[in-house]
Each structure stands twice: as structure tokens, then as C-alpha cells.
Amino acid sequence: MGSCLTAESRSPLPGSPLSPHLANMKRRNSKKRLGSRNSSFEYWKDEPLHRIPGRVFLNGSTDVASLFTQQGKKGTNQDAMIVWENFGSRTDTVFCGVFDGHGPYGHLVAKRVRDHLPLKLSAYLDVNISSKDALGLNAAGSMNCEDMDLLSVDEESRASEDLKETGKHPEIFETLKESFLKAFKAMDRELRTHRSIDCFCSGTTAVTLVKRGPYLVIGNVGDSRAVLGTRNKHNSLTAVQLTVDLKPNLPAEAERIRKCKGRVFALADEPEVTRVWLPNNDSPGLAMARAFGDFCLKDFGLISVPEVSYRHLSEKDEFVVLATDGIWDVLSNQEVVDIIASAPARSSAARALVEVAVRAWRYKYSTSKVDDCAVVCLFLDSNLNNLSIASNGKTKVEGDDDNDNVKENRDVLTPLIQSGVVEEVVVEGNEEINSDGGMDWSALEGVSRVNTLVNLPRFVPEMEDEKGLLQ
Template identity: 85%
Template sequence: MGSCLSAESRSPLPGSPLSPHLANMKRRNTKKRLGSRSSSFDYRKDEPLHRIPGRLFLNGSSDVASLFSQQGKKGTNQDAMIVWENFGSRTDTVFCGVFDGHGPYGHLVAKRVRDHLPLKLSAHWEANISSEDASGLNAAGSMNSEDIDLLLVEESRASEDLKETEKHPEIFETLKESFLKAFKAMDKELRTHPSIDCFCSGTTAVTLVKQGTYLVIGNVGDSRAVLGTRDKNNSLTAVQLTVDLKPNLPAEAERIRKCKGRVFALADEPEVTRVWLPNNDSPGLAMARAFGDFCLKDFGLISVPEVSYRHLSEKDEFVVLATDGIWDVLSNQEVVDIIASAPARSSAARALVEVAVRAWRYKYSTSKVDDCAVVCLFLDSNSNNLSIASRGKTKLQPGSKNEVDRDDDKEKDNRDELTPLIRPGTIEEGNEDPSKHEEMNSDGGTDWSALKGVSRVNTLVNLPRFVPGKEDEEGLLK
């Protein structure tokens, strides 16, 4: 699979005679399902986003990052990801994020958040910087009592780095306020979106902003960020940067119960704690915070991010952001080892996904593989290890004792050859419409079995996965 990156600013504008995208759009069959029309409309309306240099959102790589996502066996790929270099017109700043959608229209929610959350974060960041002198007073005056209570909760769960410092760096205070406002504005937009039904659909979001040696992370849901760093013995070790915000956490469960929501696990999956409506055994959401899911927003579910900070050192090598399709089957240390042993940085994310898929089939042969999305951000400026993936097959080094031998899996899914990855600021020749790559066809049905002993799977119960072609008859899209 080739990469789909942002085009140069000199690309033809939409509607011009030189625009291949518009010409291909006109040739499409007009008799499409409602979900596709909505997705195509959103892409055409926001087409300038896909032309910003340094903005990657599909499989590929750049000088500082590697991205890869693969559809599982449960239906359409509901994962989304982004790397945005020169974020906010700052040459030393990078924005990264992965988003794991759930519910009937989680794929639409995840892509909407991927495209619009960075814009909102950048706008609030600029506004906060311009009013820096009065930021403390403005922040207190612009938040209601509920927001203040939630901020107090966040302060009690600050990162270890913050506990060790007497004074937070200015960039953290500014970005924390920006994260809180941007996430709130994003959820408000989803509530009133005219064509995406978010009542029983939503998405996680683990995002970060790296500026120089400062790393600020905003997290909602159970996707995860892990740092690969060197310890005192110079051994590569994993440091988890985020907390999986699930209902089994005491503070999260207490908040939900105070809002009349119910928190319990089903008898056949005792390790998966879920959120339920007060008087109805649905939807059974396996996370305590998320964008969307407005059926639960009055009963304890929130979209307020947990914001944390880390001051990077020379020992820190890379950060991995990934959806739970990775963490369900691989430990933090296994993930770090796999990234470090990848044949090239440009193929590191793909190598990790391939190992995770094989681990799913080996550990849970009766269950369907989950969607996987990975963003690997390399923190050092040394580009000597960067290379474009060759056309030969990638040889993966074993990441751990739990990794499956390659000979055990003879299926053709992961036997395709790696194609060259395109540099940032270009669109791969022959890819007429980047949105086509996001609408991946499903090769499986909607029935899938639960994993035994895994506390991160089955995000929702009593709610269907997205099934292509059924939107019109079910009437779920408004």
C-alpha cells in the first residue's frame, strides 16, 4: 500500500479543469448508500486539509514518523490516524494522534475528529498565546462549575514528571488549557453534526504535541501512548505515557455512578467492565471517556482529556501511539522491541501491525482480528536510519517470546510486498482520490466472538458494527 500524503500548495484547486479529483467524482455512480455520500461530501468540503504539506493521514512515512493502519475482520476499518509536521505553522512542532471509532458509525466519527480536532487545538493554542498575560483569569471565567470539578480530577492524576517539578513549564499550562477547550468544542460539534449520528457511536483519541524537547499529551478513551527510552544500563525500555481510561478505574467508576450511570461486567466476560444506562441494559461501553456516545453523556461519560507532560531527554528515542488492536495482544515492552528491531524506520509501524495480527491469530484463533492503527514518532534528529521500504518482503525480528513464528501463518493477508513510501507533500501517482483508501471493503460478517480473559476488547455490546449498505434501511443516519 502506498502512502497518501498532503499535496503541494500548487496543486489544482477543486473545480478547476486540472483537478483529477473532481473529474473522478463526476464519474462515480450516483446510486450510493447514504454513508458514502456523507463521507465523500465531507472530504470534498474539507479538501484543503488534504493538501497541507506535512500532513499524513494514511499508510506511509516521513523523516520523523511512520504510520500504518490495517482493517480487522469485524467490518470496516474504524481506526484513524494523523501526523502533522510544522503544526500551527511552527517548524519545530509536530501533532500526532490515533482514533479508534466504535458503534455503527464510529468510522465516520473517528475521521471527523482526526480532521477537525487538530484545527481546533491550533486555534485555541494561538488564542491562548495571544492572551497569555490574562490566561489564568480568562480560563477560570470561561469555565462552568462542572468544568472546574473535572479539572480538579485531572490535577489529581498528573504525570510523574509534574509531581517532580515545583513549577509547570509555560508550554504545558498553555497547551493543557488548549487541549481542554479543543476537546470540548470537538464534542459539541459532533453533537450537532447534521449527517453523522453520534448518539450510539464515538471514538477514542490519544494525541500529542511535540515542540522541541517538550511533549504534551491529551488522551480520551483506551488507546495508548508508550515511550521507548534508554535506562541507566542503556537498555531500551518502555514507559507508558497515558492511562487507559476505562470504567474499572475507581475514580472513573465513582464519577459515572454519581451521574446515575451503572458500571459492571457481564458474567461471561468478568474482566471487561462496562458503562450502562440507568434503566436499560445497553450500550455496555468499555471505556469511561470518549467523543460522541451521547446516549451516555448525561450518565457519567465525558470527553474531557487527561493531559500530561514530559520533558524529553537524549535517552528518549520514540513514542508509539496505537489503538487497542495492538495493546490487546502485545505488551508495552514487546511493542518497543518490535519498533526498535524493524528493518527501517519507514516500515516500523507496518512491522508492528503485522506482528500484532499474527499474535491475534495465534492467541485468539476463535476471535476476529481487531482493527489496528499505529503512529511511531521518532524523537531524535538523526536521519541516518531512515530509508524507503524496499519492494522485498519485510523480515521481522522476533519482538518477544510470545511472537508467532512466521511459518505458522501462511495466509495471504500479510504476504503482500511492501511498496515504496512517498515523501511528504506528494500524492502517489495513480491514487485518484485519497478518500477511497479510507473506505476499505469488509470481508466478514457482523457476528464475532468475544475474547476470553482480555479486558480491552468488545467496546460495545447490544450495538451493531457498521455494515456497508444497511444505513438506508436502518435509518440510523439523520
């Protein structure tokens, strides 16, 4: 639900005072900063990121992915997302990520990580591949002391694999794993020394993936999640969770935090949410065990080391959904997979999922504020026939020739309707869409029967507004 609990963590005002204890810690922490340091990534500083071909970070869709984020009711949208095709200048590689910021400057941290983590990952990947090609050695053989220090915490990254894989991991996994570890460490180090973003009580999650050919490697910190939609032996679409929600209620995470003198417990009025607290102060109450930023807790067990996992994709694997906890707090893995599969078009899949999640928030947590939501759906096959084309301002209603498809989609939605997650709606003919390209769902409230399904238009990427609400 909430990432940070204390007023210090949630205040949106730049000049909000910290408690005396946190203020003293912050002053001590600032003395550790080294200022601007020479970095191999300095040449990216003025790079016009929005002009890089294949890089999409706003609401929209590409030939292989659908993206959508929507601001909740808690203030500025702190979620961010990205899809980067031809990643690392390779046509068979794509990078995806979603980031859930928290704290007073969480939106700035999430955007910074969205923009710069892929650059660091690409650079480290190039270096690792080049060194192996040139020397014929494992890249660890040419690491400096700082890199070796990073790998000393490698045991915190529990590499998992497809259960069907019984042999050794392919070399590309070891290379990508090493690159993920280095890039995440470099990203957190940059945030610590950043002059214009205060990351002391602000941070972000990150669930990221690199798909290279049939190989999928995921790097994850925090409680955003990746789920795979795949076919089982009965050809039924099934959800497979690819990441672990790295929360402080996990025994291994709690043990690490306590060994570092941090405290782990839930409050009496929300026993289901375990949080991380400072040793001698009831703050900040962070609801995750790993995150970028949040340097007030980095000496007390919070880490930014990613859990790196691997899967060898097969023809039964159809898509991967990356989403922030605004989705997973109200929908199960299987419900998410069913909603994506039943979307009228691939280009509208992410938006359809967010629409359902928002309605589920209002149904399940009527007294709580709806959380920000961000979704990236990466389709794994090359079939582009399901991608819809932008209409002329009307939604396209399925005709008689598509009755079988409509029935199949309705069958998929039936269990969601029965559980109360999706409300039944009736659409009489063509419905007007609102100005941002979505259905006016409020006009459909209270109707009791599904007569037909409609296609949402393909989304045209929007320009980020001045307030930073669209990401």
C-alpha cells in the same frame, strides 16, 4: 476487546432500529440540538485538509514518523491516525493522534475527530498564546462563561509529569493543557450537533500528543495508549507508559459513572471486560469510561474530558508509540517497544508492529475476530540515517557487513519468539513482496529458524479508497 456490546451499538446498517428505550432517549436528545451554530472554526469547513503540507493520515512515513493501519475482521476499519508536522506553523512542533471508532458510525466519528480536533487545538493554542503575549495574563483571565464551565471539570484531568520533574510545570504545559481541554470540549459539542453523523450510539477514543521542542504534552480519552521507548541507567531500551487506559474498571471512573446513575459491571461470560450501561436498560455496554460521541451515555457519567499529561524529553528518550487497543490487547508495552526498535527501518516500524500484532491475535485469540489496528510511531531524535528508501520491488537482505546489526535485532526478537508472540521465519535470499508493499507472511508459515532479517521498503502514501477502508 469489544468497545460496544449491544446490537444497537454494533449494527452497520444506517436504518437499524434501536430499542424503544434508546429510541425515546434519542428523540429527547435531538431536541437539545441547536442546529448549526456560528463557530470560530467555520472557516475550516471547506478547507482541503489532504493538501495541508506536513499532514499525513494514510499508511506511510515521514522523516520523523511511521504510520500504519490495517482493517481487522469485524467489518469497516474504524481506526484513524494522523501526523502533522510544523503544527501551528511552527517548525519545532508536531501533532500526532490515533482514534478508535466504535458503534455503527464509529468510522465516521473517528475520521471527523482526526480531521477537526487538530484544527481546534491549533486555534485555541494560538488564541491562548496571543492573549498571554498581549495582556501578560494567564489566558483563564479572559475566558467567557462557557470556557469557565469547561475548567470546572478540570479536576477530571489528572495532569502527570516526568517523575524526575520536581519543580513547577513550564508555561507551555499550562497553555497546552488549557488548549487541549477547550479543543476536546468543542469537538464533542460539534459532534452532538452534527447533522450527517449519528453519534448517539457511536463514538471514538483519542490519544493525541503535541511535541514542541523538548516538551511532550498528551491528551487522552478512552483506551488507546501512548508508550515511550527510552534508555534506562543500564542503557537498555525500556517501555514507559505515558497514558492511563480510561476504562470503567478504574475506581475513580466507576465512581463518577455511578454518581451519574450509570451502571458499571462485567458480564458473566467475559468477566475481564467491565462495561458502562444505561440505568434501566442493558445497553450499550461501552468498554471505556471516556469517549467522543456516545451521547446516549453522556448524561450517565461518560465524559470526553481528556487526561492531560506532560513529559520533559531527554536524550535517552527515543520514540513514542501511539496505538489503538488492537495492539495493546495482544502485546505488552515492552514487546511493542522491542518490536519497534528491531524493525529493519524506521519507515517500516509501524507496519512491522501491526504485522506482529495480527499474528499474535491469531495465536492468542484463535476464536475471536482480529481487531482493527492503527499505529503512529514518532521518533524523537534527528538521526535520519535509519530511514530506508523504496526499493525496486524486492526486499533488501542484510549483507555480511550488517551481521552485527542482524545479531542485535535477533537478540531483541528472541524473547518474543520464545513467548510465542513472534513466529520464527527463514528467508532464503530476496523475497517477493505483495502488491501493497508488505511481505507475503503466509508463505513463511511453519518454518522454524531465523536465518536473516530483511528490510521492508519505504511505504508510499496511498490514496484513500472509495469504501473508506484505508485511513
